[in-house]
Amino acid sequence: xxxxxxxxxxxxxxxxxxxxxxxxxxxxxxxxxxxxxxxxxxxxxxxxxxxxxxxxxxxxxxxxxxxxxxxxxxxxxxxxxxxxxxxxxxxxxxxxxxxxxxxxxxxxxxxxxxxxxxxxxxxxxxxxxxxxxxxxxxxxxxxxxxxxxxxxxxxxxxxx
Numbered sequence: 001x002x003x004x005x006x007x008x009x010x011x012x013x014x015x016x017x018x019x020x021x022x023x024x025x026x027x028x029x030x031x032x033x034x035x036x037x038x039x040x041x042x043x044x045x046x047x048x049x050x051x052x053x054x055x056x057x058x059x060x061x062x063x064x065x066x067x068x069x070x071x072x073x074x075x076x077x078x079x080x081x082x083x084x085x086x087x088x089x090x091x092x093x094x095x096x097x098x099x100x101x102x103x104x105x106x107x108x109x110x111x112x113x114x115x116x117x118x119x120x121x122x123x124x125x126x127x128x129x130x131x132x133x134x135x136x137x138x139x140x141x142x143x144x145x146x147x148x149x150x151x152x153x154x155x156x157x158x159x160x
Contacts, residue, residue, distance in 0.1 A: 027133035027144050029086035029094050038132050038147040039154045042068040047115070047156035057125045062149070065115040067158045072105040072114040082135035082142060083118055087126050095126075113158040127151055 039046050045068040051061045066072075083100040102118040122130050128151070133144040 025141060025143065027084035027086055027097060027131075027135070028146060029088040029097070029129070029131045030092075030146065031088075031129060031131060031148055035131070035146060035148045037150045038064070039150055041132075041134050041145065041147055042066050042071075045156070046154060047159040048150055048154040050151070050153045052124065053121075057123065059121045060124050060127060061119065061121045063117065063119045065117045065156070065159060067113060067115045067156060071116045081137050082144075084133040084135065084144070085120055085122075086131045086133060086146075087122065088129045088131075089126075090129060092129075100132075111158070115158070122149075 047065040049063040
């Protein structure tokens with residue numbers, strides 16, 4: 001029994017040491033002033049194309065490509081292994097939580113730069129209250145880091 005207690009305490013301490021942004025063991029939709037934008041998930045290694053459909057409150061399409069070596073070289077458990085979109089209304093009530101599928105490492109010919117991608121659409125009025133949770137497996141459990149949407153396209157030289 002003592003070993004189980006020590007292991008639990010170690011997991012709690014390890015989770016705390018990893019940082020507050022990795023402390024969530026389940027995807028959440030909380031957005032605070034400290035919630036980083038999605039491009040900070042992989043600084044300098046992410047491409048985000050935001051395309052607005054229709055007029056004022058139409059849908060907005062997001063295509064996200066991650067060029068980070070840790071996600072494209074070989075399937076590794078330390079790379080992102082789960083992506084969850086959490087949509088809330090302006091009062092903070094969670095409307096939906098859905099897992100998003102992401103691609104295997106691919107490239108677009110003739111460019112040889114490999115990336116993993118995922119895409120989704122969201123109503124423009126809900127963009128500011130939508131969170132992308134990137135889950136990373138740490139050997140004991142899935143830890144989620146939440147990111148707000150950037151509300152703009154983010155270019156990357158490898159995407160061209």
